[in-house]
């Protein structure tokens with residue numbers, strides 16, 4: 001019998017890295033921008049769109065709802081909402097990603113009801129949606145959470161004051177989009193401030209929405225008449241996590257690279273950490289130069305909502321700590337279950353201990369190549385980065401997770417001189 005092997009990435013010890021790499025648009029922005037096209041009839045063009053499988057999944061979901069899409073170029077996506085929308089996501093379309101939840105707000109506010117399936121996405125333990133639901137209820141919606149789906153209904157939502165217990169990215173985005181056609185003014189306090197949330201606000205404004213407080217913890221949305229928004233053209237914000245990935249690669253493998261289009265103002269806390277670990281980061285006109293010539297120094301850090309160290313950076317920082325001098329740690333405050341990949345780092349010879357929501361890492365001089373499985377998007381990229389500083393060969397399996405959020409990770413790393421192939 002012929003054995004069919006699934007795709008995998010093979011990494012060999014590499015470095016020093018050199019050259020430059022272009023940062024694609026952010027997954028966690030583009031998916032929400034695509035969902036926002038449900039708010040208004042018209043033609044949309046998104047540029048700087050990353051070539052990732054989650055974009056295809058979202059395009060399929062929108063297609064099932066009535067928004068068509070087609071590629072104008074490798075990174076340019078055209079979407080058309082011709083007004084023929086069915087506000088119910090077919091059951092089979094909806095279990096792959098968290099961002100699918102983002103169609104709820106636009107559908108409910110525009111069409112008066114929405115039925116969506118429970119969202120999928122990376123498994124970090126529990127990922128509740130209570131803040132989304134409580135916010136919509138406060139705006140006057142009736143929400144039923146079934147075993148398989150979520151149904152929300154409201155003739156017309158009403159503006160109100162909502163204070164989020166946690167500055168949840170997804171809840172902020174859903175409530176923000178729901179508020180667009182609510183009657184009156186909606187104030188969201190303790191709102192998420194992430195650059196991707198700001199990107200969504202900026203696109204909504206170019207569609208005709210009235211939003212104040214972008215980038216702050218208080219968003220004020222003045223509701224518009226239903227259907228008064230229009231299509232637009234918008235460039236997706238560069239992906240700070242993909243940028244951080246190439247920076248982590250040069251940090252562990254050594255070298256001197258330029259990460260083009262990286263927005264340093266979106267990554268200040270992270271860049272401080274890189275600097276404390278011994279990586280030189282110099283902002284340039286369109287990006288950042290990153291150099292690393294010595295063994296990294298271990299530090300302690302804590303994940304926090306923006307502008308703190310994002311939980312999405314954590315696996316990368318752990319990969320760096322694995323080969324740093326001394327002992328460092330990372331404390332997770334957002335997703336306590338987001339340590340499931342530690343076992344994979346241990347297969348590479350990393351010395352990591354877990355105490356509750358804190359991982360303590362004792363750095364080794366180099367890792368040892370092995371076979372590892374990818375449990376989620378960011379951990380997958382971090383395992384590839386770790387392979388750059390591992391003796392022998394690291395074989396990374398289950399790379400479909402990486403493909404969900406990384407636009408040609410292998411090609412981009414190879415372009416910097418890393419010995420990475422996809423087979």
Ligand code: EPU
Nearest residue numbers: 028098099127128129130131132166168169170334335377
């Ligand atoms: N939370 C609740 N109730 C809610 C919503 C969230 O308790 O109703 C809690 C979560 O359990 C978590 C915290 O609030 O403890 C933050 O969750 P948030 O809602 O901010 O996360 P999310 O919207 O589900 C997005 C990104 C994640 C990223 C987090 C945090 C997307 C599609 N996903 O998730 O990105 O880790 O924000 O920044 O935007 C990734 O890209 O790999 C990824 C997982």
